[in-house]
Amino acid sequence: MTRVVILGTGTPNADPERSGPAVAIVVGSAVYLVDAGPGIVRRASKAARDDTISALAPSHLDRVFITHLHSDHTVGLPDLIFSPWVSGRTAPLDVYGPPGTAKMVDLLEQAYSADIDIRLRGGEPSNKTGYAATAHDVKAGVVYRDSNVTVTAFDVPHGKWEHAFGYVFKTADRTIVVSGDTHPSDAIVRACNGCDVLVHEVYSAERLKERGADWEKYHTAYHTSTYELGDLATRARPKLLVLYHQLYWGDDDAELVRQVRTRFGGAVVSARDLGVY
Numbered sequence: 472m473t474r475v476v477i478l479g480t481g482t483p484n485a486d487p488e489r490s491g492p493a494v495a496i497v498v499g500s501a502v503y504l505v506d507a508g509p510g511i512v513r514r515a516s517k518a519a520r521d522d523t524i525s526a527l528a529p530s531h532l533d534r535v536f537i538t539h540l541h542s543d544h545t546v547g548l549p550d551l552i553f554s555p556w557v558s559g560r561t562a563p564l565d566v567y568g569p570p571g572t573a574k575m576v577d578l579l580e581q582a583y584s585a586d587i588d589i590r591l592r593g594g595e596p597s598n599k600t601g602y603a604a605t606a607h608d609v610k611a612g613v614v615y616r617d618s619n620v621t622v623t624a625f626d627v628p629h630g631k632w633e634h635a636f637g638y639v640f641k642t643a644d645r646t647i648v649v650s651g652d653t654h655p656s657d658a659i660v661r662a663c664n665g666c667d668v669l670v671h672e673v674y675s676a677e678r679l680k681e682r683g684a685d686w687e688k689y690h691t692a693y694h695t696s697t698y699e700l701g702d703l704a705t706r707a708r709p710k711l712l713v714l715y716h717q718l719y720w721g722d723d724d725a726e727l728v729r730q731v732r733t734r735f736g737g738a739v740v741s742a743r744d745l746g747v748y
């Protein structure tokens with residue numbers, strides 16, 4: 472059975488109730504992470520303890536698919552590379568992402584080289600393999616396949632970013648689409664096309680009106696409003712629409728859902744951290 476565990480629904484704003492953006496697709500004992508927002512390893516550890524999704528124990532976190540290189544989606548990457556190693560992960564972290572991902576991973580290994588050296592050679596009983604990361608800069612198309620899942624990256628429009636992806640996870644029992652950060656896009660409609668779960672970013676259309684012209688220009692170019700998402704979901708026809716990476720600006724989950732529902736008649740839920748779908 473394939474499960475979607477929302478590890479973090481947050482944004483760059485440091486809301487203590489919302490860890491940085493990260494999603495886990497769990498198939499049996501295998502975990503496929505999307506993005507590495509701040510707090511990712513601790514949220515995964517909590518899911519492993521409280522919800523007994525033991526696959527999410529830190530030492531099992533060994534594969535991540537990055538949507539784009541905005542800091543809120545990647546500042547948890549050093550955490551994901553190094554913390555699970557100290558908790559016993561022996562496999563290097565496998566990292567897939569847009570061009571620039573391999574350079575980021577390489578620079579992180581350089582940045583933490585003193586730590587790596589001390590843990591390997593300073594007397595700590597550490598394993599000698601789990602600190603490494605194997606990075607893959609990928610293009611749109613099938614980027615990964617094993618006996619559980621086929622993972623396909625697709626291009627999404629995210630303002631001035633040259634490369635930003637959404638991902639499709641196709642398993643034996645479900646098709647799951649994670650939007651990444653995106654302006655409303657036909658690419659999402661095509662990728663979902665009646666999918667089981669569409670995990671999509673969103674901001675409050677009503678509250679944006681209070682944000683001022685500069686922010687209005689930015690958000691309409693980079694992100695998707697509740698009303699736009701409702702229209703998009705009507706065309707994409709997900710069996711369940713999961714709102715995440717929500718910008719509320721004072722609204723609450725019920726109000727975001729209400730706004731989406733004015734345009735979409737299907738099932739919709741506004742995710743909280745550690746929600747399982």
Ligand SMILES: [Zn+2]
Pocket residue numbers: 539541629652
């Ligand atoms: Zn972004």
Ligand SMILES: [Zn+2]
Pocket residue numbers: 492541543544652716
């Ligand atoms: Zn973002």
